[in-house]
Amino acid sequence: MAPPQQITQLFDKIDSLKPQFIQRLADAVAIPSVSADAEHRPKVVEMAKWMEKQLADLGATDIQLKELGIEEGTKDLHLPPIVLARYGTDPSKKNVLIYGHYDVQPALKEDGWNTDPFKLVQEGDCLYGRGSTDDKGPVVDWLNILQAHNELKLDIPVNLVFCFEGMEESGSLGLDDLIKAEAEKYFKGVDAVCISDNYWLGDSHPVLTYGVRGVSYYTITVEGPAADLHSGLFGGVVHEPMIDLSHVFSKLVDPKGNILIPGIAEMVAPLTKEEDALYDNIKFGLDGFEHNIGSQTVIHDNVKPALQARWRYPSLSIHGVEGAFYNPGAKTVIPAKVVGKFSIRTVPNIEPRKLDEVVFAHVNKVFSELGSKNKCTVELLHDGDYWVSDPNNWSFRAARRATKDVWGVEPDLTREGGSIPITLSFQDNLKTSVILLPVGRGDDGAHSTNEKINVSNYIQGAKTLGAYLHYLADEQKDA
């Protein structure tokens, strides 16, 4: 079915504005808005002001740079502001909140970049530069859409509420509080949230993302002697904390990834036929995983269970040990106190507090069975809940129609294995549905050297996001 005329018109306009859109992204990439680094903080603020000016020039209203105060642990380092803006205030229209971030990961040419990371460089279909795909490309695409509509004098059939933060790469400091504070104020009446800050699964097929796993991060502290000991003097004489910890570690998860903690499997929502079927036609192969990890060490022999393992089942990873010998070479130490680190990726319907209960009980039981005289403590370091949306709700239906118009295919419905805490924060505080609608590809190298976005993704992305807004107006909100 051909798209409606105003959408075809929009697509043509976007195509014709391609050079201007690329220049706009180049201008954004040129500002090194690295949030992790205090010295770059003025550049992050400069980027916020660039966003403010762009939004104002494009007709946004009620633009506010929300100050978030001093960064915790610093003397006088101000957090960069969150940029809020509106485009349209027609009370008869639905309200869509658009989230993105204007800060970027650190980047130095000498890290291995082929080009200056803060100069957008086009080679073939690729635009290289820090932030090109994460997340300046998508953010600038929202600006591009405003320009296209303005030039066409085409109405956007929904009201837009923009929320752009400048600390996403550094823990989204201040965002959660702001969402709570503005839920009934600036964000009042929001009907849907759209976030474009993740990626296609592979490099050829568009996706819509309807879930992320949560994470609960634990420490196991085993302590015995008052100070590190020499293994010559005390090897065989004392209970060694590192030996105890190794035994506890081995009782958490087996080498094939099966979690050995009783009670967790029972919490996992059963896989329905319908959900299982969602995995049948995903355009991604085991070779895609192998390419990502650079080795043939995927646990599963087929892609379907591997994807389900990443997206809809919990996993347990052992990250390391604090307090033991970690340098190259040999040291004959018996570490006196070791802190083992592991985390569990959570999925529906694992409740964090119930998870803590079974984890603590298991670790304590396993340790007590060792018969060691050392002391063992297990603690939760931090957690974040999973998020799952209904991939058939009105927002997803709109995004699916938009994607089909632009790419000519049904998008794959994906989840993310990693957590994106803001999804849940928006959903819970605004009592609304969230969609992750990515622009970039899985091979873009966000956070890596030579980060890029394909010109085609950047331009087709603008079309997809634009069409999505039109179809949102058209779709009936679910009950």
Add this chain to the structure above:
Amino acid sequence: MAPPQQITQLFDKIDSLKPQFIQRLADAVAIPSVSADAEHRPKVVEMAKWMEKQLADLGATDIQLKELGIEEGTKDLHLPPIVLARYGTDPSKKNVLIYGHYDVQPALKEDGWNTDPFKLVQEGDCLYGRGSTDDKGPVVDWLNILQAHNELKLDIPVNLVFCFEGMEESGSLGLDDLIKAEAEKYFKGVDAVCISDNYWLGDSHPVLTYGVRGVSYYTITVEGPAADLHSGLFGGVVHEPMIDLSHVFSKLVDPKGNILIPGIAEMVAPLTKEEDALYDNIKFGLDGFEHNIGSQTVIHDNVKPALQARWRYPSLSIHGVEGAFYNPGAKTVIPAKVVGKFSIRTVPNIEPRKLDEVVFAHVNKVFSELGSKNKCTVELLHDGDYWVSDPNNWSFRAARRATKDVWGVEPDLTREGGSIPITLSFQDNLKTSVILLPVGRGDDGAHSTNEKINVSNYIQGAKTLGAYLHYLADEQKDA
């Protein structure tokens, strides 16, 4: 039985020289001969020259400062010389090689010393200062003995061959080669070797030491992905090297110190009734161990099995992991490559190459049973053999008589849990018996802050070492 008259005379002389002996130790401690630190190297050399002058003034002959060349890994840092000297060359006498070291561990006041570490300070019966017990006290005692005999015009009934090195605290670089090179030259005809560079087990009962454990240090490398992965993206999808390693670790040793590698227990020399009896009357309790480690986490409920575990049984310690997350806080990393470090303390009759065989076979078998697609490599990093002497041989008989004369008690016969590679090097290259005859106490804090030697140990130590020389002449060499 009262000691012979010349020994009583010697003891009286030593007592009368106490102030001069303490001053000699103060002079030695005042030279900060820290071998670990290139900047201090001139001080180490200065200390060698101080030794040379002392020996010459006391009538030693054939004094040589053996140059050992440039320290490996440095451009032009000369190793400190090994000081060789003779006292007596009567072909009718036995020849005794005396080993000691004139270098010390690093020490800074701000590390927690109560006094300047390079100024000998007396408080009550204690002489505080870096090197006071390790090993300048014992080394200077040998000089003190020469002075006492000189003043008494008393003949030393054995010829002495001194070998004092300046790199003991930094791996004894160059010593092994020198021993080999001089075995048939400077050291030709040596009948016994005496090393005073270890300590009493506790703080009240003298000991003679007849054995040290060896050590074989291994690495287990488990590698999978080409680079570290994010546990959100790949947790549950890939075989994690750190999980594999934890499982292998747990199959090496149990929390009670039992080695789980088949074939090692069979190599250990059976405990005879005679040897077992050596442990019955050792003046050291479980509380001594608990005091040493600062906790009540000794595996054994009685001191005898704890001492046997330290001295005459092998042990396996897990030291740490290279490549995993080791900092405080949380990092959701799946380490791509981890290197586990463990070592085995060896005892008679474990042969290092046979040990390697069973270790490699076990680790490979355990890993293959995990069903992981990762790669595992087990390697030997370094090893050093155990050393055990006959605690009833002529050198030990002489030392026992000397100890009884001075302390009025039978010395405990001890071993060391840690390795002292030079024992074996002297024994094997000179084809002779070695005795460890300590001067200091177990609580002296060698290598620690506020290192001390008791005045009583220092003075009685000189008597013990002196009487030992007389009884060596008296004892019949074993066949």
